[in-house]
Amino acid sequence: MKKTREEKILTFLFIMPSVILIVVFVYGFIGWTGWVSLTNWKDVVPDFTFVGFKNYIDLFHNLRFQIGLKNILVFTVLFLVVSIAIGLLLAILLDRKVRFENVFRSIYLFPMAISFIVTGVVWRWMLNPGTAATGSLGINMLLDKIGLGFLKSGWYTDPNVGIKAVVIPAVWQMSGYVMAMYLAGIRGIPQELSEAAQVDGASTWQVYRYIILPLLQPITLGAVIILTHISLKIFDLVVAMTGAGAGFSCDVPALFMYDTTFRGNFFAQGAAIATILLILVAVLIIPYLRHGLKEGS
């Protein structure tokens, strides 16, 4: 719309408070953190002596950081693959006009409304394997009862499983979200497309394989981006469920940053971890935002 001078000023005034807050609290603070990461601040009292990339070099030699990076990689891959597989399967099942679709949809989606802390507290007890004295507990006890005892595991208490056990509640919480995205996508595909294919003799499987799935690719991309950025930042769930775990087997960089900074007072080191996390997320998100905006305008 054409704008008068007065309207230009009003436009500016409307977004000014938010723009100032974002510039200071997002970009200013990120820059500030980046700068702290290049200093020698490792006590309650700030010390802004410039030390270059020393904190970053130290980090990559730090065992806890190495384990954390490896864990977050394993966690992200498992979490992505399982959530997307389950989300897609549930969406296709629900799309087949099942009875009580609404009920099922609500059941799959409700964990999204709950805090990761609640999820962590509940799953910590469910995945508590028990000790020799108590015998099997939680899920393990259930597995024994239904004759699947061979699936029993030490879950998060077993350093060989560690972070992989945290994938279970994460999938429990987020796969409904993926389902909702896919379901909206499938419902957006014109029915005539699959009907035409069926008239041409395509089986249901072929309709999904050659028509529906290729059209859902943008949704898969969106799901990958959303899930990955949540997964790289995962913190609450790990804190509530396991903490860093034996030999840091459940540790993640976000938790390491919190411990380093707010428990250990190694502010510069914490700022370096935070900056690495930010770079990981930015590499993922910035191309996606640019791509999305081009299409939008």
Add this chain to the structure above:
Amino acid sequence: MFAIFYLLPVYVLLATSFKSFAEVSLKDMWKLPQNISLDSFKIAWRGDASKGVTGLSKNFMNSIYLVIPATLISSLLGSMNGYVFSKWKFKFSNTVLALIIFGMFIPYQSVLIPMVVVLQKIGLYGSIPGLIFIHCVYGIPITTLIFRNYYSTVPTELLEAAKIDGAGFLRIYRDIILPVSMPGFAVVMIWQFTSIWNDFLFGLVVAQKPSIQPITVALNNLAGSYFVEWNIQMAGALITAIPPLLLYIFLGRYFMRGLLAGSLSGV
């Protein structure tokens, strides 16, 4: 079959928190309670000095006091921004929008250190107003995005017609945009209520004193203590989950729309 996996934790939550103390045992985790007992809830809510449990009631109220103003303010800011970014685009407005939206993806670890320093300087550190302020700021990206997408569906011809009748920037916002904004506000406010209620990191870092901690932080402390029986922990978890769950149950349609908007499908 899949539904069982999703409902299992709910079963454990309900079955455990309604058991009486005599019945609670990890061995009987999967058994239904024989008698419904509210003892666990009483202790999780009010606390019990003899067991060393601090009740969650104070923290529940802290969360209420913080979530209501933060939700209202961030929604209003989002509505104002959304109006500009959908109907009064200017040069580079899409770039500015992208820079704002990026704020919802950042790992908040990368702003925590300056945040603590600044909040201490302005005297808001360790207080509920401080938390309200922080949630307002970091809520701006998502509220702006949802409102911008929502207002894009309002036909621009309607605004053009109003302009011809002599309505200006503010009159159009007040008389045309705000009256049709209710569904948008419902989506945004439910989203904000849920994410602020469920927040843990900001509460943990900003509110050190137990008396002002939001409920998620208090629940984590409760559950982290080895002395607290697990039925009390489960009752506490249920208390923490109830407000967002109620919203989900009664306003699920709007919740779903917020989710899909949050997935950026319309940037």
